[in-house]
Amino acid sequence: MESRAQRIAGPAILAVSALIVVLIGLAAGGGAAPLQLLDPGPVVRWGLPVIKLVVNLTAAGMVGSLVVALFALRAGQRPFEVALDTASVSAAIFTVASAATAFFTFLNLFGSAPSAGAEFGQQLGRFLVETEAGRAWLLTTIAGAVLTVLTFAVRGWTSTLLVAVLAAASLVPMATQGHSGEEANHNTAVVALALHIVAAAVWLGGLILLVVIRPVVDRADMVRVVSRYSSIALAAFVVVAVSGTVRAAVGLVSPENLLSPYGALLAVKVVALIAMGVLGASYRRRLIAKLASAGAARIFWLLVTVEIAFMGIASGAAAALARTPPPVDTALPEEATPAQVLTGAALPPELTIDRWFTMWDIDLLWVFVVGFGLFFYLAGVWRMRRRGDRWPLYRTLLWAFGMLLLLWVTCGPINAYQDYLFSLHMVGHMLLSMAIPLCLVAGAPVTLAARAIRKRDDGTRGGREWILWAVHTPFSRVVTHPAFASLMFIGSLWVFYYTDLFRWTLYDHLGHEWMVVHFLLSGYLFVLSLIGIDPVPYRLPYPFRLLTLIAVMAMHAFFGMAIMMSSGLFAAEWFGAMGRTWGPTPLEDQYIGGGVAWSVGEIPTLILAITVAIQWSRSDDRMQRRRDRQVDRAGDAELEQYNERLAELARRDVARR
Known part of the structure; x- marks a missing residue:
């Protein structure tokens, strides 16, 4: 009975506190006020945010449980x-x-009354397949059904990992809803909201799981489980705080709008998040190690209950915010320019020399990638040096430079202008696929992780175990093979630009993020297969590595020349319709982009060739030194056999005489 009560208490407190806050927030913020036109009725107005709250809470239970389990x-x-x-x-x-949310969203948008007639069903069907909101909730519902089956069926490490990735991905369509799809800064809002939703789900769901598994975990093991969850929660808190700030800035526009119902609800959410952060940091540092003590354990779980209540307050405020109109209309103006219609943002000013250093267009996803990448790498180096191990300084500097260059490409002038100038897009492509991987591979992150992260001995998997598992999977053997890496590196150039993939990356921000990941990974795998020291199943001999580089350089140059000789525009309805009055014409700009691919793109390849040649020379030197040491230890058996053979021939020659 006690175990069952313990398992129910946490979710119940969360649900009750969230429900109370969302109802108060809707009443105070006007999120459930009657509409002047096509009012769906009070059931839909009040029911829709409550159902969305259920979606958010159960999404957390789904994602957070899987992440903590892994x-x-x-x-x-x-x-x-x-x-x-x-x-x-x-x-x-x-x-x-999710299915109920899709239905209520349809009623809310079209003001239709539920009916068993064929016309109502046809309207609902068209909503689900022809509108962005309908497709998003349809995909979410389908993903949820698949996850219900998979989470019930799987029990192994690998299968659980794949299900966790799918669970996190199933939350992304939710980020396209709310106000973000109607705002001028659509991409920024969607990325911030997606990161916010996933990180909050990990944080909240993990904490609920601690309460649920408490009766089946002894106190000694619970100390380790809570400690590991705390590390996950800290990272999630950072993401939630930063992404929430960015999302709020998009909706508020200016600080004075905090004095509005929208700003008041936002303040409630912020206060709850700060309270959770302070509470969690303070009691976990002092009480986790003392959980084996009955007195400390009671205080710890009492404070966990308080934190869950704050999470319910924050969740309820978030659900009410999603239905509360922002104080400023952030939609595109009725007479939007072509650039605003296509990109959701105004045409930037002419690209001058100073704007190469001062122009920024922040992509929050890559801010986190770079931030965490630098933090964990430097933490690993610091841990090694603290225990007396050495790590080459040049590897640390190259990793840091590569990460900062990645930040500049994804958040600086290239990101700000690549939608308007094909040449800037090509500069970004070359840096992502060639220059940045050259620096990151030289940093040897896998080798550092294997040496710096503590090995677990209790049968669970931490960062070290998951990294080494990934390195030795059959999938890794395929993608790191030099033949596959080379084919992917050069083949993706042609496939990407001469199919609709390029157009997809222009119109859909999800496609843009995929493009960055693909170019970065394809370049990383290619460089790793040639000069990396991180473990891979197979590497070509040095002569074949140079031949591979020569072939890639030739194909790369041919690709650039093909673009320069092209008489038509890539995505003409995009680059040719921006209304840009400065800089080269679209066709001239495309010609410049081809020149970038042909000339600038060869510089990292030349550096690669020089690096391979140096490694080849050092490899020969090391081989010769090993041979010399062997001779010093045991003598040169081959030379002795050769001399003995010559002596035998001489004796035979004397005997014949």
């Missing part, structure tokens, strides 16, 4: 099973709530 629990044991059961139940409720 990094803090051991597969095959009872707590791991309970975590997957929790994720399965959450996914089932998530599916039903």
Whole structure:
């Protein structure tokens, strides 16, 4: 009875506090006020945000349980099973709530009354397949149904990891909803909201899972589980805080708008988040190590309950915010320019020399990638040096330079102008696929992680175990093979620009993010197969590496020349319709982009060739030194055999005489 009460208490407190806050927020902020036209009625006005709240909470239970299971629990044991059961139940409720949200969203947008007639069904069907909101919730519902089955069926490490990735991805369509799709800064709002939703789900769902598995984990093991969750929660808190700030800035526009119902709800959410951060940081540092003590454990779980209540307040405020109109209309103006219609932002000023250093267009996703990449790498170096191990300084500097260059490409002038200038897009492509990977591979992050991250001995998997697992998977053997890496590197150039993939990356921000990831990974794998020291299953001999580079350089030059000789525009309805009055004409700019691919893109390849040649020379030197040491230890057996053979021939010659 006590175990069941403990498992129910946490989710119940969360649900009640969230429901109270969302109802108060809707009443105070006007999110449930009657509409002047096509009012769907009070059931829809009040019911829709409540159902969305259920979606958010169950999404957290689904994603957070899977993440904590992967990094803090051991597969095959009872707590791991309970975590997957929790994720399965959450996914089932998530599916039903998502379907209900889709239905209520349809009623809210079209003001239709539910009917059993064929016309109502046809309208609902068209909404689900022809509108952005309908497709988003349809995909979310389908993903939830699939996850319900998978979380119930899987029990192994790899399968659980794949399900966790799918669960996190299923939350992305939700980020396109709310106000973000109607705002001028659409891309910024969507990325910030997506990161906010996923990180909050990990944080909240993980904490709920701690309460759920508490009865089946002994106190000694719970110390390790809570400690590992705390590390995950800290990273999630950073993402939630930063992404929430950016999302709020998009909706508020200026600080004076804080004095509005929207600003008041936002303040409630911020205060709750700060309280959770301070509370979690303080009591976890002091009490986690003392959980084996009954007195400390009671205080710890009491404070966890308080934190869950604050999470409910923040979740309720977030659900009310999604229905509360922002104080400023952030939609595009009725007489928008062509650039605003196509990109959602005004045409930037002419690209001058000073703007290469002062122009920024922040992509929050890559801010986090660079920030965490630098932090964890430097933390690994610091840990090694603290225990007396050495790590080459030049590798640290190259990694830091590569990360900062990645930040400049994804958040600086290239990101600000690549939608308007094909040549800037090509500069970004060359840096992402060639220059940045050259620096990152030289940093040897896998080798550093294997040496710096503590090895676990309790059967669970931490960062080190998951990294080494990924390196040795069959998939890794394929993608790191020199033949595959080379084909992907050079083949993707032609496939990307001469198919609709390029157009997709222009019109859809998700496509843009995919493009950055693809170019970065394809370049990283290609460089890794040639000069990396991180472990890979197979590498070509040095002569074949140089031949591969020569072939890639030739294909790269041919690709650039093909663009320069092209008489038509890539995505003419995009680059040719921007209304840009400065800089080269679109066709001239495309010619410049081809020249960038042909000339500038060869510089990193030349550096690669020089590096391969140096490594080849050092490899020969090392081989000769090993041979010399062997001779010093045991003598030169081959030379002795050769001399003996010559002596034998001489004796035979004397005997014949």
